[in-house]
Amino acid sequence: MNRIFRRGLLSLLVVAAVVLSNGPRPHAQDSSSGGDALHKPFDEVLDLYVRDGLVYYLALRSDRGKLDRYIASLGSQATATAYPGWTRDEQAAFWINAYNAFVLRTVIDQYPIRGRAKEYPSASIRQIPGAFERLTHRAAGRSVTLDTIDKMILPEFKDPRLHLALGRGAIGSPRLRSEAFTGQRLEAQLKSVETECPTRSECIIVDTTTNRIAVTSVVGWHEGEFVTNYGNSGKRFTSRSPVERAVLAFIEPNLFATEREFLDKDQFRVTYSDFNWELNDLTGRSR
Template sequence: MIVLLAVLALSLPTKAQNLNDHAYNKLLQKHVNSFGEVNYQAIKTDPQLLQASLEGFTKTQPNKSWSQEERLAYWINAYNAFTIKLIIDHYPIKSIKDIKNPWDQEFIPIGKQLMSLNQIEHDILRKMKEPRFHFAIVCASKSCPKLLNEAYTPSKLDLQLTLATEEFLSDETKNNLSEETIKLSKIFKWFSEDFTTNGSLIDFLNLYAPIEISQKAKKSYMDYNWDLNE
């Protein structure tokens, strides 16, 4: 019995992944440019690297020994990797919305049952109370935050999330900000409660925006471009 327990203990993932050496990191560096544009056509002809990336997430899964940063980085990367798989499985397409129920398809083999992208986002990531993750996960569309061409890693996660948030807010194709008028991405409308747990939406924006926005600023939302991010 003692021997069996020892074997089981050795088989459990006790450490987070070394994401710098992860196949997913290599996939991003090879097929995603600095603007977050994804070369889906090239990925489709490089199935071994994509498969190795996905297996990296299914074979090593978070457990209670992992830190908040380790778990958050894992689930952000997993969400993005399996979004790429979803696109590749249907490519060529013009938009993720050309796929039937893309966010509710249960095709992700993490844990005991297949998961969907929505389950990762709503049941895991949103419950971790780190709203900046919204600017790290990518829905394969032009109005989404850009896909970083390196993996999110626990050791520099805070910096990566800060930079992703600042860059998203500074991109005038996604947000147009002035002191008295703000035209925001619909991400801030869809997930408004995530950005107001520690103050108003303006309070959150002023932590990362390139200008100081008035609390009385007039607010509206920009149209969302669902064209593929390629």
């Protein structure tokens, strides 16, 4: 009897071991079931703490657990293993989200920021030494800085709109969205970024009184990519430089009718706006 009991118990243990070994592994599955699944926690963080491109940094600093766990998942071995199998759009969305998450962490690690560098506002991410070029982060098996993502990784995707999706922790940056980017929706999200740009003074100013079009410095930082993608769009403005033609081709489809009429006269100059590095902090602001 004891022998039969022991034999039955052993069989049950073997079956249980097989079931457990083939059962779900939540952490690995979240990262490998497609790149988009990884970003749900970040989507929740952005939805809660970001309004019209501004961030409740004080509240986020006090409740940073979800952000920190998300950032840890970006640098996990499971993510590094899964990344090569993602679609190109999933990979691009990953790097946009990683950049934006790293910016948020960089700010709240030092918040409230009160720096002394005279060339920047006292409350500015630029007051954090090495915020863009030296502080390192782990993502997809790599050690990266913010500049690494912006200047080396994103250009590989050959879509300059990606740079306009980055929230640089500054008022002058294109608007930080209240949602995470995903591979499945990337084109629609980037189209929204493209459409919105000419409607926001941080991105484009069409000044008909001074015959000037002021463009965000972000375009200037990535001139080559914009020229490659937009410099040969149509036969308009042929007397202008490749950079100006690219800028105009990028913004014109989304301008108001009166602004397009202003462009038709071709009597304006194109300049880059001074970038406003004031922290995009919603804490204490009136809505």
